[in-house]
Amino acid sequence: MVSQMQTEVPEIGAGGLARFAWRQLTSMRTALILLMMLGLAAIPGSLLPQRPQNPMAVRQYFLDQPGVARWIDMAGGFDVYASSWFSAIYILLFISLIGCVLPRTFEHFKAMRALPPVTPKNLERLEAHSAFVGDGNDLERAEKWLRKNHFRLRIQDGSISAEKGYVRESGNLLFHLSLILILIGVSVGSLFGMKGSAIITTGERFINLATSYDSIDYGKLTNETSLNTFSIKLNKFVGTYDPITNIPLDYSAFVTTIDELGNKRDQVIKVNSPLTFGTSRVYLQANGYSPFVTVRDEIGNVTFQGAVPFLPQDTNLRSIGSIKVPEATPQLGFVSSFVPTYERDPQLGAISVYPLLLEPKLLFSIWEGDLGLDTGIPQSIYKIDTSSMTRIALDSLAPGKSYSFKGGSITFEKVEPWINLQIVRDPGKSYSLIGGILALLGLLASLFGRRRRIWIKVDASGRAEVAGLAKTNAAALEEEMVCFVSAIKGEK
Amino acid sequence: MGVFALSFFAHAFETAWAVKVPAEGSNARTMDYTKADKAARIATALMLLGFILLLVGVIARGLSNGHVPWGNMYEFSITGALTFTGAYLVALRKYDLRWLGLFISLAVLLTLGTAITLLYRDSAPLVPALKSTWLVIHVIAAIISGGVFLLSNVIAGAYLYLDSRERAGGRPAWATRLPSLEVLDQLSYRLVAFVFPLWTFAVIAGAIWAESAWGRYWGWDPKETWAFITWVAYAAYLHARVTVGWKGRRAAWLCLFAGSTFLFNYVYVNVWGTGKHTYSGL
Numbered sequence: 001m002v003s004q005m006q007t008e009v010p011e012i013g014a015g016g017l018a019r020f021a022w023r024q025l026t027s028m029r030t031a032l033i034l035l036m037m038l039g040l041a042a043i044p045g046s047l048l049p050q051r052p053q054n055p056m057a058v059r060q061y062f063l064d065q066p067g068v069a070r071w072i073d074m075a076g077g078f079d080v081y082a083s084s085w086f087s088a089i090y091i092l093l094f095i096s097l098i099g100c101v102l103p104r105t106f107e108h109f110k111a112m113r114a115l116p117p118v119t120p121k122n123l124e125r126l127e128a129h130s131a132f133v134g135d136g137n138d139l140e141r142a143e144k145w146l147r148k149n150h151f152r153l154r155i156q157d158g159s160i161s162a163e164k165g166y167v168r169e170s171g172n173l174l175f176h177l178s179l180i181l182i183l184i185g186v187s188v189g190s191l192f193g194m195k196g197s198a199i200i201t202t203g204e205r206f207i208n209l210a211t212s213y214d215s216i217d218y219g220k221l222t223n224e225t226s227l228n229t230f231s232i233k234l235n236k237f238v239g240t241y242d243p244i245t246n247i248p249l250d251y252s253a254f255v256t257t258i259d260e261l262g263n264k265r266d267q268v269i270k271v272n273s274p275l276t277f278g279t280s281r282v283y284l285q286a287n288g289y290s291p292f293v294t295v296r297d298e299i300g301n302v303t304f305q306g307a308v309p310f311l312p313q314d315t316n317l318r319s320i321g322s323i324k325v326p327e328a329t330p331q332l333g334f335v336s337s338f339v340p341t342y343e344r345d346p347q348l349g350a351i352s353v354y355p356l357l358l359e360p361k362l363l364f365s366i367w368e369g370d371l372g373l374d375t376g377i378p379q380s381i382y383k384i385d386t387s388s389m390t391r392i393a394l395d396s397l398a399p400g401k402s403y404s405f406k407g408g409s410i411t412f413e414k415v416e417p418w419i420n421l422q423i424v425r426d427p428g429k430s431y432s433l434i435g436g437i438l439a440l441l442g443l444l445a446s447l448f449g450r451r452r453r454i455w456i457k458v459d460a461s462g463r464a465e466v467a468g469l470a471k472t473n474a475a476a477l478e479e480e481m482v483c484f485v486s487a488i489k490g491e492k
Numbered sequence: 493m494g495v496f497a498l499s500f501f502a503h504a505f506e507t508a509w510a511v512k513v514p515a516e517g518s519n520a521r522t523m524d525y526t527k528a529d530k531a532a533r534i535a536t537a538l539m540l541l542g543f544i545l546l547l548v549g550v551i552a553r554g555l556s557n558g559h560v561p562w563g564n565m566y567e568f569s570i571t572g573a574l575t576f577t578g579a580y581l582v583a584l585r586k587y588d589l590r591w592l593g594l595f596i597s598l599a600v601l602l603t604l605g606t607a608i609t610l611l612y613r614d615s616a617p618l619v620p621a622l623k624s625t626w627l628v629i630h631v632i633a634a635i636i637s638g639g640v641f642l643l644s645n646v647i648a649g650a651y652l653y654l655d656s657r658e659r660a661g662g663r664p665a666w667a668t669r670l671p672s673l674e675v676l677d678q679l680s681y682r683l684v685a686f687v688f689p690l691w692t693f694a695v696i697a698g699a700i701w702a703e704s705a706w707g708r709y710w711g712w713d714p715k716e717t718w719a720f721i722t723w724v725a726y727a728a729y730l731h732a733r734v735t736v737g738w739k740g741r742r743a744a745w746l747c748l749f750a751g752s753t754f755l756f757n758y759v760y761v762n763v764w765g766t767g768k769h770t771y772s773g774l
Contacts, residue, residue, distance in 0.1 A: 032731055039724035039753075046717040046761075053711065081712050186710070195707070251620050271620040272705050283707040424707040432709065436696040443689045 025092065026099030034093040041089055045080030048072065052079060094183055101176045108169050115154040116163035119455045126455075126467035128481040134464040138488050142456045142466075145487040151454065159457040168472075171445025178439035185432030191221045193426045201290040201307040202416040205233040208280070208423065226425075230277040231258045235266075237287060237417040241355050246316060248355070253284050253419050269419075279425050286420040288312045288319055291338055291362050294411045295325050303327040303408070309418045310338045311382045316352040322384045323364070324371055328408065331371045333384040336364040338415070350396070362412045363396040366405055452477050454484060464488065536584065539597065543577045546604075550574055562631040565762050569607035572758075573600045575639030579683075583643065587671070587679060596646065626701035633694035637687050638754060641726075644683035645751035648744040651676040655741060677740055680747055681733055688726050695719050718757035725750035 024030055049057030058078045062069040069078075076083025123129055142160055146153055151162035196216030200206045208231065210216060210224035218224070236254040241247065253269040259277055269275055275282040290307040297303050303325050310321030316339075323334035339352035342361040350363050369389030372379070379385065393405040397412040452470040459465075466485060470477035550571055553561040561567040580596045655673055657663050663670070670676075698719070703709040710716060729746045732738040738746070 028731075028735055032728060032736065035724055035728045035731070039721045039728070042717050042721050042724070045712055046714040046721075050712065053713065248620055250623070272624040272626075272701075274704060274707070281707065283705075285707070422707045426708070429703065429709055433700070436699065440689060440692050440696060443692055447685050447689060 022099065025096050028100070031093065031096045031100060034089060034096060038089050038093055041080070041086050044077055045086075048077050048080070050079060050081070052082075090183075094180060097176055098180065101173055101180075104169075105173050105177070108166070108173060111169075112166055116152055116161040116453060118154065119156060119159040119161050119457055123455055123457060123465045123467035126469050128478050129465070129467040130481070130485060131463060131465045132485070132489070134458055134462050134488070136462060138458050138464045139456065141488050141490065142484070145484060146454070158459065159455065162454045163452070164454075165449055165451030165471075167445045168449030168451045169446070171442040171447075171449055174442030175439050175446055176442075178435045178442055181435030182432045182439065185428040185430070185435055188428030188431060189219070189426040190428075191219045192226075193219045193424070193428065194222060194226065195422070195424045197285060197420055197422045199309050199418050199420050200232070200234050201309060201418040202234050202237055204307075205231055206421060207231045208277075213423075228278050228280060229260050230280070232256075232275070232282065232421065234419060237419055239287060239355060239417070246354060248315075251284060251287060253287075269421075279427050281424050283422040283424065284419055285422040286312075288317060288418055288420075289338055289340060289357075289360075289415050290418045291321070291336075291415045292413045293323055293334075293362075294413055295323070295328070295332065295334075295408060296411075297328060297408045303332075307416060307418075309381075310336070314352070315355065316341070317355045318350075318352040321382050323410075324373070324384065326371055326373055330368050331373075331389075332408070333367040333369075333371055333386065333389060334364040334410065335367060335384050335386065336362060338362050340415075357415060360399055360415050361396050362398075362415075364394075364410075365391050366393040366395075366410075368392050368407070450476060452480070454481070456488070539577065540581060542597075542600075543574070543581060546570065546574045546577065560628050560631070562627060562635070566607050568631075568635065568758075568762075569603055571635050572638055573603045573607070575636050576600060576603075576642055577639075579636075579639045579643045583679075583683070587675070596643075599642070599646070621705050624701060624705065626697060626704075630694060630697040630701055633690055633697060637691040637694055638758070640683050640687040641691070641722075641751050641754050644680045644687075645748055647676055647680040647683070648747040648751070651680065651744045652741065652748075655744075673740070677743065680744065684726060684729060684747065684750075688730060691723060691726065695723060714761045715757065718753060718761055722750060722753045722757060725753050 049061055051058050061072075061078075072078060076085065080086055120126070139158075139160060143153065143155070146160065146162045149164070151164045152166075154161040194217065196213040198206055198213050206212055208227050208229055210227065216224075218226075233256045234253060235256060238250075238252045238254070239248060240250040242249055251271055254266070255269060255275075256264060256266050257275065257277075258264050267275055269282065269284045271284055274284070288310055289312075290309045292307045293304070294302060295304040304323065304327060308321055308323050310319035312319045319338045321336050321338065323336060325332040325334075337350065339350055339361050340356060341352050341354035341358040343351050343353045345351045350361065367384065367386050367389040368391075369386075372385045372388065392407075393403075395403045397403055397410070399412055399414050402409050402411040450470065450473050452468055454468045455466065457465045466481065466488070468477050468481050550561055550567075553567060553570070562571060577596065577600055650670070651673060654663060654670065654676070658673070671679075698716070699709040702711070702713075702716075725746075729743070729750050732746060733743055
């Protein structure tokens with residue numbers, strides 16, 4: 001669609017090389033090659049695991065094939081869409097696009113203001129030519145018809161030139177300019193946006209501060225000072241499941257929110273309906289269970305109390321987790337799993353057969369020794385490094401029950417659902433959306449618009465001649481010319 | 493369940509029909525003109541009947557589900573076969589494409605066969621992430637685009653085959669009635685030009701939905717990546733044709749390449765993919 005772009009620049013000695021490079025880059029052929037390259041370059045990213053989407057799979061790849069993985073990593077293969085070569089292709093493509101589209105836009109504006117070209121001498125050579133004897137008022141009727149059909153006219157002595165269908169080129173340019181707008185939206189989003197997630201258990205409150213997040217990533221030009229103030233308290237979480245297939249039907253998190261202005265509201269977050277606070281949106285991303293436990297020492301002093309989020313392992317929410325008690329001497333660790341609906345499988349042991357709390361059970365083994373929290377190596381909150389610990393007991397508990405072991409006791413008070421909130425701020429997305437919509441409109445106009453010219457000439461003897469010229473779809477022009485001629489002849 | 497059984501019968505009947513058409517169609521190629529025309533007409537009537545039955549089947553599946561029948565790959569496949577047949581029937585009103593019936597019916601038969609034997613799943617409610625009006629909008633746009641892309645691919649394939657035969661001396665006897673190479677070339681281009689905006693719309697609708705369901709409008713999920721690749725490939729195809737003036741063989745090959753990226757997206761990403769577009773049970 002981007003055609004005839006060879007802007008004819010006269011050869012000037014100095015700077016000739018730069019000019020040459022620029023002309024090469026903005027040529028149609030280069031743009032096409034870059035476009036194809038962009039498509040091809042996107043392929044490896046869908047075949048190899050990608051760090052931003054699936055860091056675990058990348059780690060696994062490194063473990064399985066360390067040699068190959070190192071090479072792939074050096075080539076940016078685990079983060080294709082942020083790699084230098086992928087960026088190089090699309091930046092070149094967009095420079096080429098801008099170099100192509102901007103001059104054309106100016107030309108198009110000029111062309112739109114200009115009058116249609118003067119009627120050529122020999123209309124016979126053009127398409128859809130016909131001649132007939134008129135009655136002297138042919139030009140008037142022709143003008144009326146052309147105006148009614150929104151043609152641009154140049155009235156001359158004894159003839160009219162008319163042109164229509166600039167929408168094709170306008171659409172074409174709009175489409176390409178909109179693509180640039182989308183790219184701007186993407187850039188603004190990645191420079192000024194942020195994305196983070198946090199787990200909150202029922203009854204807890206999330207306050208939008210950097211320290212409330214479990215993980216948070218900022219765009220390159222923004223930081224924690226950009227977080228707007230709001231808070232979300234989780235009152236209740238309801239998961240609904242199909243009783244036969246156990247497939248989830250609905251997740252609803254009932255929350256009380258306080259926004260920047262201090263307005264308090266009760267709202268519901270669902271999977272497809274996030275909350276909005278200014279430019280930030282809050283999504284319901286995952287859910288699970290947090291057993292609420294109290295650990296006491298030999299003489300009954302509380303060494304740990306609180307809700308511990310467990311990580312779901314399957315669709316029936318069998319979850320694993322760890323309760324770490326660094327306050328106890330020696331330190332204690334409970335390597336645990338939790339099942340909402342307990343069942344004993346001969347091979348697998350304790351399993352869950354339904355995702356709701358029908359027969360909740362907390363299973364754990366108690367370890368004594370050094371939790372390794374002071375080594376400075378970051379630890380998973382769901383796992384315990386038991387390499388310098390010894391196992392002292394093994395048991396399972398229903399809610400409300402306690403278990404005593406040598407050195408203390410553990411009470412499984414109750415269990416509450418937790419939800420994982422994803423908080424995203426993307427200030428660029430409205431640009432991208434507008435860009436997308438405009439691109440679509442431009443595309444439609446450029447694919448279905450027809451640019452054509454029509455001429456009519458009446459000579460002194462009263463002989464009228466009409467002809468047209470279509471840049472695309474000559475068949476449609478023929479039909480239009482038939483209408484035109486019959487309108488001139490006065491046939492309805 | 494009753495409605496669902498009806499849907500299954502419709503599919504079985506549909507399959508029986510699809511087996512019949514190639515038989516009728518291939519007859520048409522070798523017979524003399526009058527007989528061939530009659531056979532072709534019967535074949536088209538059967539195709540229309542099949543389309544209606546399939547439509548009923550898809551609607552029945554939707555009723556039995558209680559939601560639009562686009563929750564898993566079985567449902568996508570039967571709907572895809574439906575729009576593919578529909579695209580053919582609509583194009584038939586304007587162009588004489590009956591010679592294509594043989595390939596079309598074979599392709600539909602294969603799709604439905606795969607759907608019923610390998611991909612079949614009981615009707616099931618939707619998982620929460622799919623509960624959105626965008627499911628209807630995004631998926632219908634994607635499925636229609638897919639049907640038309642594939643039709644244009646079949647025509648491009650026919651073009652390449654006939655072109656090579658003509659170069660080698662002449663068309664085989666059965667193909668003498670097919671339209672000229674120029675018509676095939678134009679038709680395959682027009683189909684793409686017509687449906688490319690729809691595909692663009694499908695991608696944009698998907699992005700809007702992704703924004704509300706996953707918190708980002710574009711995340712290079714495998715499905716998104718391949719949709720993007722398909723989009724880029726067809727954009728390159730349109731540019732190559734309109735501005736560089738590619739025609740004939742080169743254009744047909746590019747068209748086939750672009751179409752294969754779509755198919756790859758459908759088959760590979762659904763079956764072996766790991767992205768967010770994979771929902772339980774394919």
